[in-house]
Amino acid sequence: MTVYLLYCHHRSHRPQPLAISFARSQQRSLPRRGMERLDLLLLAIEALDLHGSEAMLWSCEQLELQQAFPDRVALWKSRCRNPLRRASRRGEWTAAEQQGLIQLVCSLSQRLYPMLRQLLSSGEPDELSQQRWALFAERYNDLIGERMNLKRGAVRQLLHEKSGAQRRREVVQTLAFCAGGAGMQRLETSLMDGNK
Numbered sequence: 001m002t003v004y005l006l007y008c009h010h011r012s013h014r015p016q017p018l019a020i021s022f023a024r025s026q027q028r029s030l031p032r033r034g035m036e037r038l039d040l041l042l043l044a045i046e047a048l049d050l051h052g053s054e055a056m057l058w059s060c061e062q063l064e065l066q067q068a069f070p071d072r073v074a075l076w077k078s079r080c081r082n083p084l085r086r087a088s089r090r091g092e093w094t095a096a097e098q099q100g101l102i103q104l105v106c107s108l109s110q111r112l113y114p115m116l117r118q119l120l121s122s123g124e125p126d127e128l129s130q131q132r133w134a135l136f137a138e139r140y141n142d143l144i145g146e147r148m149n150l151k152r153g154a155v156r157q158l159l160h161e162k163s164g165a166q167r168r169r170e171v172v173q174t175l176a177f178c179a180g181g182a183g184m185q186r187l188e189t190s191l192m193d194g195n196k
Contacts, residue, residue, distance in 0.1 A: 029092045032083060034191035036154070037174075038101055039082035043147070044171045045108045047140040048115055052108075059107050060100070068100035086149050102184055102191070109179040116176040137168055 030038065046052030053072075060069045069075040078097045080089045093101070109116070118124065119132055141159055148155045157163045178187035 028192065030098060030191050034193075035093070036082050036084050038105065038191055039079050039085070040158075040171060041105050041175060042079060042101070043143050044140060044168075044175060045105070045112065047136055047143055048112050049108070055108060055111075056104060059104055063100075063103055063107055065100040065104065068094070068096040084148050084152055084155055086147060088149070102187055105175070106178045106183040106187060109175040109183065113176065113179045116172055116179070119172050120176060133165075133168070136172075137165070140168060140171075 042056070045056070049055055056075065057072055060066065060075065069078065077089060078093060078101065079085075080087055081091065081093055082088060092098075119129075119136065121129070124132075141164070144155065144158055148158070150156065150159075158167050174187070174190065177190070178184070
């Protein structure tokens with residue numbers, strides 16, 4: 001049996017418009033935990049999409065986020081604000097960066113929603129579901145191993161057999177949660193809660 005998980009974006013699929021109801025000028029900075037979680041959501045998107053990095057750059061262009069992320073390096077530097085990264089950068093995101101990353105996660109979640117539903121569906125055969133989760137876990141853990149500081153306890157928990165499985169499910173649930181209408185507001189509210 002062949003199991004397909006990795007998703008490839010096609011240029012004919014344009015990002016759907018996202019509702020933006022919160023005022024940029026009133027946007028609060030995310031707490032540290034929210035910054036970590038937002039970057040991990042982007043990492044999960046890369047694990048789900050074979051060409052996730054390229055899809056992010058293309059989506060930035062389609063969503064007109066060039067002011068915040070004019071090129072690949074700017075996007076990479078922004079994501080390195082995550083304190084869990086190997087090469088983390090101090091400081092907070094600008095309002096444009098923060099909103100841009102949230103918009104990027106929600107837009108790509110919309111496009112990956114069929115795959116997210118497959119992973120979370122209780123109607124899938126157990127064997128098929130386990131294989132899909134195993135493929136996602138392998139890719140996600142590889143990316144964590146490449147980019148995160150393995151000396152940090154929070155990173156070790158992500159790679160732990162039991163707690164890591166729960167964290168991966170939470171990440172996929174969050175991506176599904178922020179897809180669709182009002183996804184940006186839902187995601188921002190979730191990320192503002194530093195206890196999650």
